[in-house]
Each structure stands twice: as structure tokens, then as C-alpha cells.
Amino acid sequence: MSGKTIWRRALDLDHRIIATGIFLIITYMILSPIEIPFPVSSYGQQYYDFVTEVPAGTTVGFMMGDTVATKPQLKPSTTITMWMLYEKNCKIVYWYDKVEAVGLMNEYIAVVDEMSSRELVYGVDYIDLGFIAGTETGAVAFLENIRGVTGGVDVNGDPIDSFPIMEGVNGGGDFAYGIANCGCECTEPMYIRQWGMPYGTELATINCAMDLPAITLYLATGQLRATANGLLGSAEFEYLTGRLGLAFGQILAVSFAGLYFVILVVLGNVFYFIDRSQGGN
Amino acid sequence: MAVTIGMLVASWMCVMLYTILYGDQPISRFAEHIYMGTTAGYYAYVNLRFYWDKGIVQMMEPGKIHFIIPVILGICVYARLYTPTRWVYRYPMAILMGSMLGVSIRTTVFSQIIDQFILGNLPPLAPIVGVPAGMAINNLIIIFGSICATVFFVFSHDFAGPTRYIHRIGRLFLLCSFGATYGNTTSYRYELMAGTMISNMLRPVELLPYTLGFIVVVAIALVVIFKMGIASWD
């Protein structure tokens, strides 16, 4: 250890210790939460307004590309969106471009069914068109001709023409409003350019927090109407609709983890500069 | 019962997978291979089921015999696994790639170049005259910044002399944007972690003792593994 200052040694701290620290903080904060109020950001308000603005009774296209990894954050905003639309008697057409959504779809519908004041009827209130492979070409082909790509059947293999919800719906242009849950794949620009732009559909996305800066530019030009931004969006949405739940509990643990991160960055820099001023490298 | 066992399995899988943070050792490899098998099977099943339902089943229906084309092309993809017939897969790939390039180029030029860069920077979306001074300044910053940052991506010009300042300012604007993504992503990662722990490990509270007990078992096993030299700590 000769030639190493104490600062240098602090900087070489084993990464496993730092990792254990974050593990302990999050566990502790989840097991014994405290409550703090917070201001609602304009993105949350914008998304709330968008969902409120959808006229009662319209048919909404819903790309439900949630993944297992983003489920804890996006499930609240997704299910509350679905619930708000159902409360207005809107009809929703679901499909997904991700394999994992196959397992999540039923779970979300069950949650919404429980929240909803009325019984949801398959084929009248909603229809599940299943997984569409081929991401961008898949989306283009699907939005051009739904019956062509799905082969005229829904996820269970029943012909979609036998359901009243699909009357007169055969393309992206038939949805005046669309919502795309993009999970964490950053496919928002893809839906903007293949759905919102050519068909003029009013588009909003539900996405994880990291995509936000990359899509603020589309929000600024109005190509995208609104975004529910990750866990914060979910928490804000829960707050605005008065249905506090899962997201609200997590956001605190995340806050303390963020504090830990800020402290780590500051400490790392302080040690580094002291070490450098004392002749380290 | 199945639900309780499932929750236990879920939390134990998480504990075992988190041990990848402690180096290369058998516990995490075991969990990793389980995950690998499950995910490979699940993805392959759902995708091939799509191929089966939309291709083969549809082909059998009256009047839809033309769906035999994608069915055959789909089989051609697998020709690449065998060296002498490798070239066959080029046909399905060529069709895929041609369609993909076409559909992405034809709309990219609108949504990402014209609507975004050119129209987005112009009034009325970015008014400069007749609005509060703050807003006008903001819009000018956006226009100036985006032009500088575009110059950063110009490759046919050597940035020496005064133009190198434009290049440098462009880089700073880009880095500022990346910083924003970086902050959001950091919070997102912690959200993931909190979500994982809430939904898989720490809830429901009745099962918590089993999870904690398993953590202790794994910790002891790790100590043994590292002490006995089965895996190296450094």
C-alpha cells in the first residue's frame, strides 16, 4: 500500500460494499416508509389532461408493449389510464409488439376490471389482438391493414368481425386517439413516425423515465401530445386521480437511493480532487 | 399453494441472481442458466406461435393459399444454420431488409427531419416576435443550439480556426442533453430496483422470513465458496 494516500484507498473501495449499501437503503425504506408531499410536474398534468380530453365513447388504440422489467413502474399509469377510459365508456383495441406483454395483458385487464364500476365485456369494451412480430414493419403493416396482419382473428383465435368493437376499424386512421406503452425500448419515435404522423392520430405514450429527454422534443412540436413518465408519472397519476397505491410507495425508496447516489458522486469527486492535489493520479 | 410456492421461487431466484454482483460463482451461474432456458423457450414459443397462427394456419384456409410464400421463406431463414445452404436465408432477409429500409426512410424524413428540426425551429411553433422576452430568448437558444449541435456532426469539414468554437458549443449542447437522460436514467434504474424488491422479495410480509432466511443461506454459501477457492474473490 506504499505510495497510496488514504484518499486513493477510499476511492478504491470495493464495489461490493457500495452495492450492499444501496441494497440496505432500499430494503429499509420499503419496509418502513414515510410520507412526503411533492409538486406535480407539468408532464403529469399534461398527460392527465390528455386522458381527460378523450371524448366519451370513442375507440382508442392501445399499444400495450409493457415488459416485465418496467411493470412495477408503468402498471399504475397503464391501468389507471385504462380505467379512466372505461369510465367514459371508451372502447379500447389492444395489441403489443413485445413478447412479454402476452403474460401481462390479462393481469392488467383483471386489475382494471376490479377497479371499474361496471363489468367489462370482451369484444364490446375491449379486444386483444395479440402479439405482432416485426417491430417497425409489423407496426406499419398492422396500422395499414389490421385484418390482413392478424389474419382476421384475435388472440384467442376467434374472428374479429364477430365483435361489435371492430366495426369499421381496420387501420391506424380509425383511431382518433392512440396510446402507446413503449416500456423501455425507446420506440416512441417509431410510433410517432408510423402512427401519429401519417394517420394524424393524437398520440400519447407511457414510457420509462429514461426516455423523457429524448421525447421532450416531440412534445415541444406537438407530434406527441403527452407522456406518462415512468414511476414519477405513475405516482403523479395516482395522486391526481386520488387512487394512491403501488407507485406512491416506491417513489420514496427511489428518493433515498437517489440521495445515496448524489452523496456517492460528491464523495467520489472530493476524494479524487484531494488525492490529485496531494500528488496522486 | 401454487401462488405461495411461486412467490418463494420468485424471491429465491432474485436473491440468487443478485449474487452476480459478488463475482463469478456457481450460485449465480445456476440461476442464470435457469433464466436463460426459460426466456429462450418463452420467446421462441411466442414468436413461432405467431408464425404458426398467422402463417401455416392461415395458409390452410380457403383462398389464402398465397400465405405459403412467407411460410416457405420462414423455413429458409433456418437454412443459415447449415453452411452449404447458407445463401438461401438471403432471400427472406432481403425481403425483410428491403421493406424495413423503405418504411423507415420514407417517414424518417418527415417526422425526424422536417417536422422536428425545420418546422420545430420555425415560428409559429417557436415564436420569437410578439411573445414575452423570456420565451423569445428560449426559442433563440434552441435554434442556435440545435444548429451548433448539427455542425458537430458535419464530417466533411476540418474544424480549425473560428469554426471550432461552433463545434465545441455544439458538443456542449449535446452533452447537456445527455446529462438530462443520464439523470432520468439513474432515477429509472433505482425505480427498477425498488420495483423488483417490492414485487418479488419484500411482499407479502408473511413470506419475508423465508426470503431473509434464504439470503442468510446464500451468504454462508458464498463465504464457503470464496474461502474454499471454488471461485475467486478478486
Place this chain on the structure above:
Amino acid sequence: MSDEMYKSTIPFWIITILGALTIVEYFFPFIGNIVGGPLEMLRTYSTILAGAAYGIGTALLVANHGRRIVRRTMAPHWAFSIVFFVSIIVTVGVMLIGGQTGPQAQWVFDYILAPSGQCLYSTTAFFISTAGYRIFRFRNLDATVLLCSGLLILVSVLPLFTGPFPFFVPMAMWLNNVPVVAGYRAFVMGTSFGSIGLGLRIMLQKHPEALG
């Protein structure tokens, strides 16, 4: 017909013609009337193809692990390959029995696939923390800009900070709506030009690696 002809010339011409027609039909309605239908059909076909192509990864994986078990190479890792085979057989088996939304498949999804996926994904949190401690330094102006903007945005999305200090929110909003938009606009346009250029190079058959 020579080998070269059907092994590489024709596939590349398929890309060129298909790509060019797809672009042209979007702009010219009279061409769209002629080739629009067939192209739409081809896109429908390509979704089916994409579904089929996904299985190739699993095929490769099975081949790799089978080889490992047969040759017993990379000891002792070949033993784990058996674990792999057990789990893939179980997964595909339960999905064949109950379908992709059946109760058994749902169990595997809910209690093995979903938690493991989330868990592996969330390990990024640890790596970000250690990277924050070891890598992110205010070394020069570039790094300082990146870090300051990152930290400001980070604290603005965490209620622990915005609760007591609400002024972080408007600051972050300004950052998000002004410099970030400027930077990303250029980035997005740059990558768009790049991808158009790349697509054109492939369509002009100057990128022979594209099909391998």
C-alpha cells in the same frame, strides 16, 4: 446461371427494388395504386417472417449448449448446460400443454421469467452507483456540463428533494425544454441523416456485409 447470380446478386437487387418502391409509393399516388397492394402484402409477410426468424436464436443456443454437454468443454460449466436444457424443456412443455396464456405458462411467466428479468435488469442500479463513485468526475468542462445537468434532473424527479425545494422543478423544466431539446434535435436529425445514408448505401449495393 452462375452461383454468384442467385447467391448474392438477386438478393441485393431485391433489397434495392423493394426499398425504392416502398419509398416511391409513399409519395406518388399513381405508383401506389399499382404496387401498393403487393407491397402491403409483402409487409404482412414480413411480420410472419420476423416471427419465424426469432426462433433462430433459440436454435443457436440449443446447439451451443448441446455441443458443450457432448464435448464437456469449458469445465465445469457444462453441468449448467443441463440446467439450461431442463428449464427450456419445462417451459416449452408447459406452453405446449396449456397454450401461451394457460395457467401453467402464466405461472412460469409470473414467478420465474418476470422476477428474473426484472432482477437482472435492476442490477444496473448497482453498476450506476459504483460508476457514480468511481467514474463521474468534474474533470473538464465537458464532464462538468454532463454531470451538472444530470444531477439537476435527477434531484428534480425525486420527491425527497422537490418536496422541500420546489424550485428544482422549474429549473429542470427549463433545462428539459430548452437546451435538451436543442441537443436532441440535432442528435435525432444526425442519426436520421446517417440512417438514410446507410440505407441508401445498402440499396446502392455498396454495403456487401449487410446480408453477410
Place this chain on the structure above:
Amino acid sequence: MSLITSGRVVGLGVLAVICGAIYYYMYQAQQGNLANIRRLPQVDAIDELIARCVEMNRELWFIPGGGVMTNAFVLPGILSVFGILSYVTQRCAEFGAKIHCPTRNPIGYNIQYEIMREAYEAAGKPEEFDPLETIVYFPGGAMRPYIVQGAHSRKPAAAILLGAYYHQTIIFCEALQRCGAMTLGGTDTTHNIPFMVAANNYSLIGEEMYAMSAYLSKDPVLGSTLAGQDIGKYLAIAITILGVLLSAAGMPFADWLVI
């Protein structure tokens, strides 16, 4: 019925200008007039990384990003790396550095396999290409533990991470940096580029990666196409400045662009 779909005239014009400029520069290059392309400093970094591997007698890891090639959205990122892989493999073979390429792209695997085999042949050392070890395939999820554990036990001296990267970016960069590897990273996916920039020794931002691919290509004509893309950028900048001035003067310039 109009000749051109309404609302798409300007887009067609812009596309035509870009394509025309690219074709023009390509034609000029074929005639022998190569365009002047700025040398990216990262090109020299590749040689530095390889030299480091030779010096330390350890492996160089080339990690192409994820994404499937059936997705147009990430296709440019995947395709642009093939040219770079070919170049790096050949350089490694020439200098005698060992290269290891764990890939997680199922369709790309075979293509990358062929590229590497051909590169070894081009360098005159086909016997050094080990089909089981030089390139290995992993499914998306399993790549993360493989890299983390592999970096821990095999300690590569240098790593090149290029392609369409998702959340793995920070795991890979941090794990590789931690084991002392020198890294060059680049991606075109917006949400992970910050980590590439912050955590790597050298980084390629977005379009620079495509440019590098054209630049390193054996065909000098491709490098010249970059100049064609630049014409598009100059055009966009010019229209923007003109538009801002005209609109400030009260003319409805934005309306002219949506015909």
C-alpha cells in the same frame, strides 16, 4: 388526383436532395475525386486499444450491441458495426492480439461469424480463428451475467462496445472499466448514449458511429458518401435560418413547408 400526395412534396424534395448529393459524391469518388473527410480521433484509438492488448497479452473484446435485425428501428446501428468489426478483427489478426466477440444478435451472429472468419483469412491467419471461442452467441438476458462474470475472471485489456445498446451499457462499461480495460463505446440509441460518453475512454456519438463504419470500410467510395449527408445538414440549417428570418419579417414560411 394529384401527382404527388399532398403534404409530402417538401419531404420528397429533401429526400431527393440527400439522395442526389450522396450519389453525386459517390460518383465523384469513383472518378477518383475523393471528398475531404475529417479524420475521427477514435480511429487512432482502435490501434491504441489493440496495441494495449498485445502489450499486456490479454484479449480484446468486441461487443456488438443488441436488437434483432428484424427491427428497422435499430437496424442502422446493427449494420454499421459490421464494417467496424471487419476492420478491428483484421487489425487484431495482423498485430497478433486475441479478439473475443460475445454477440447477442441471433440473426447477426452468422453474419458476424463470417465477417470475422473472412477477416482472419484476409490477414493470412485463418488457423487462429477459433469457431467456438472467437465469437459466441448469448441470448439477450444472459449476456449481462456473462460479461460481468467474464470481465471478472478473464480481465480483457481493451473492449470495443458499438451498436444498438440498451440498458446493458452501464453494466458492461462499468464491469469492463473495473477490471482495468480501456474502452471505446458508441451507440445511436438515445437513452444510453450518456453512459457511453461518461464511462468510456473514447466514445462515438450517434452518427459518428455510422461515419466510422463508412470511414473504415475498405471501399474509399463509402467515406465520400458522408459528404453527401453533410449537404443535407447544410440544407436543413440554411432553411432554418432563412425560415426564422422570413417568419420574423412576417411571412408565413412554415406554411410553405407543409404543402
